[in-house]
Amino acid sequence: MDLTGGFGARSGGGGPCREATGLESLHIGDEFRQLVTTLPPENAGSFTALLELPPTQAVELLHFTDTSSSQPAVTGIGGDIAPPLHSFGTLTFPSNPVLMERAARFSVIATEQQNGNVSGETTTSSSANLDRVKTEPAETESSQRLTSDQAVENQSPCPSQNNRSGKRKEFEKKVKSSTKKNKSSEENEKLPYVHVRARRGQATDSHSLAERARREKINARMKLLQELVPGCDKIQGTALVLDEIINHVQSLQRQVEMLSMRLAAVNPRIDFNLDTILASENGSLMDGSFNGTAMQLAWPHQVIETEQSYHHRQLQPPPPQPQQWPFDGLNQPAWGREEDQDHGNDHNNLMAVSENLMAGSANLHPNQVKMEL
Amino acid sequence: MQPTSSMKEEFLKKWQMGIQICGPSIDNTSVSERKKVIKLSADVAMASLRKGTTCWSRALIQKTATEDNSLVRQMLSGIKAETLINKTLPKKTLCHRKIVRRSKKILMRRNARSASEEAAAKAKKLVKRKTQGLRSVVPGGEFMNNDVLLIQETLDYIVSLQTQVNVMRSIVDATEAGIER
Incomplete structure (x- = not known):
């Protein structure tokens, strides 16, 4: 070269x-x-x-x-x-x-x-x-x-x-x-x-x-949105899809309003504790029939039990429950830890709650709701 | 993209924390007061799930902070509340509406359209209006001047809302079922 x-x-x-x-x-x-x-x-x-x-x-x-x-x-x-x-x-x-x-x-x-x-x-x-x-x-x-x-x-x-x-x-x-x-x-x-x-x-x-x-x-993102919003994947046209999305978001926001209203009406004091949460968590994962039995188990316990045994039960769930509550093993440690910290802070608060519930707020409650509504 | 159980747990934890914070302060108040507190705490819990990475969560926290500042501050004490709240949102673009409309009119006059073009323009206008509607629905939407960003944020927001609704519904059902007994 x-x-x-x-x-x-x-x-x-x-x-x-x-x-x-x-x-x-x-x-x-x-x-x-x-x-x-x-x-x-x-x-x-x-x-x-x-x-x-x-x-x-x-x-x-x-x-x-x-x-x-x-x-x-x-x-x-x-x-x-x-x-x-x-x-x-x-x-x-x-x-x-x-x-x-x-x-x-x-x-x-x-x-x-x-x-x-x-x-x-x-x-x-x-x-x-x-x-x-x-x-x-x-x-x-x-x-x-x-x-x-x-x-x-x-x-x-x-x-x-x-x-x-x-x-x-x-x-x-x-x-x-x-x-x-x-x-x-x-x-x-x-x-x-x-x-x-x-x-x-x-x-x-x-x-x-x-x-x-x-x-x-934009089209790719819209496709994702369409998949996310129920009943939206068959609609043609961007404007209609957007309309549907707006409706969905608004309905979700309204649902949040409505649910918080219901919760406020149901609970005399806004303080739900571990049992309700655990029960609901499992209830959401299972069907409604089980939800009832779980509640049946959870509520009387809570009313009767003292603080200490309550604590104990958290860490060691009773024997028949585990096979019914598959998520217990996952949920329990985290919740237990958190509750420990909370107990340190407001011991009295929780005691007050259980006392309040024991006093029969459930019976009192409907009247109160009627009054306020 | 469906709300995952880990998201739900996280949300539940945050929400419970928020309600415990403001629980004693409103013992014997009316239902509407309680409802407001519940909703606020749920909103903050939902927004704090994203740890300030998304526009809508920041906007939502800012909005709730104007209503009940102390609650928000206490709830976000775990993650740096200051950075979350004071993080600046992207700037809102302003343009004079009258001027824009007039210029559009002039443009329209200049090139007279055929029927198909007319229809396309109408569809475009409709989409634009719907986009504006979406902006007003999603918190902080008016700050998102980018369509891609808006849709992304909407996606994220919907997933979070679904999480919130799912958890709240299950809790409401549980408590109501418990009270009936």
């Missing part, structure tokens, strides 16, 4: 004047040419060196640079272009990487001095290339634009590049922002272009892509 030739091509690779020769010397296959035209002009210079490799290997390398060079180009303009070149250099000529890097640096600096716009140009084209990779089916627009751009550059010498139209610059900006967005989304999800894929006839500019991604996200 002739290293010097490669260097020469690379050092002038950024300039569009050299690029013309680089393009001329390519006469391999249709596929190959297409790849070259869509690749940044800086890399196009080094393709002349690539030509001496066997075609399959060359294509492989091309593919590699296709992916590797597009990544750092995202970060920007100027000096950041060196890394892709460097990686490319080490790939092609593993013999002398330091020299290669220096050469690459030089080439970048030279192109920058020569024409400030060139670096921007490379970013544009490479990012356009990125776009092409991401939205494979609808590549025609961007690639056509790119080739036309390059044709213009090939025809016109360097000075004419400075007075580009504003429209063109806008396009550049758009593409840059799109690459930035794509990068961030790449960090978020591994393969954004799998999810955001433009079909034939769909717009491929960054805004519509982002919008489409957002819409898909």
Whole structure:
């Protein structure tokens, strides 16, 4: 391989004047040419060196640079272009990487001095290339634009590049922002272009892509919501689904109101203790018939028992209960511990409660409720 | 996503704690007073399940804190109450309604639509209105200017509400059954 030739091509690779020769010397296959035209002009210079490799290997390398060079180009303009070149250099000529890097640096600096716009140009084209990779089916627009751009550059010498139209610059900006967005989304999800894929006839500019991604996200969440809200999965149309969700949330909120009202009416003092909770916890897991028996077991105990035996019973449930209450083993330790702490704090409170219940608040209670209602 | 039993237990623990805190203070008050306290404590318990990671829980805690500050503070003493309450919600976006409407009118006039476009616009408007309704239902919804965020929060909120309702219902049933005996 002739290293010097490669260097020469690379050092002038950024300039569009050299690029013309680089393009001329390519006469391999249709596929190959297409790849070259869509690749940044800086890399196009080094393709002349690539030509001496066997075609399959060359294509492989091309593919590699296709992916590797597009990544750092995202970060920007100027000096950041060196890394892709460097990686490319080490790939092609593993013999002398330091020299290669220096050469690459030089080439970048030279192109920058020569024409400030060139670096921007490379970013544009490479990012356009990125776009092409991401939205494979609808590549025609961007690639056509790119080739036309390059044709213009090939025809016109360097000075004419400075007075580009504003429209063109806008396009550049758009593409840059799109690459930035794509990068961030790449960090978020591994393969954004799998999810955001433009079909034939769909717009491929960054805004519509982002919008489409957002819409898909919303749709996925809506599906989850539909699964969550009962009777909502058969409804078509976003507005109706939203309506149903609002209704569900409101009904849940009303239920909370209603339940707290009922609880306030039922309990003379708002203080439920462990037995009711445990019973209800098990009751919720089982059917209603068992709920009654559990209560039957729980309430008389509580009324009769003193504080100490009450405590004891918590830690060691009576023998017949465990097979009936499968969750006892799980619940008991945690509740027991918590109750211990609570007992330390309000011993008297609990005593008062049990006394209150013993005094027959259950009998007193309905009257009180009637009075208040 | 259905409410798990661990969530229920957690909620029950928190709720019981809240009720024990404010139990002695309202011994012989009216039913409505008691109901209010029960509901407040249940709300705070539900919101504290999320430990301030979600928008709605923060908004709910803030709302309840305006009604009964001491209760909320005592209930949240386990997890840092200060950070929970004072965590700033995302900023509410404000735009002048009149100006927005006028500009929309102008836009409408500029491009006269066909029938299908008209229908699509109507559907869009309906969805927007419904989204606003959802915002008003979910606590802190008006702070979520992002549709994706709003739907996510709604999901979480519904799961928590279901937990709350399940636990409360089972307890009410149990107590009522106990009293009947």
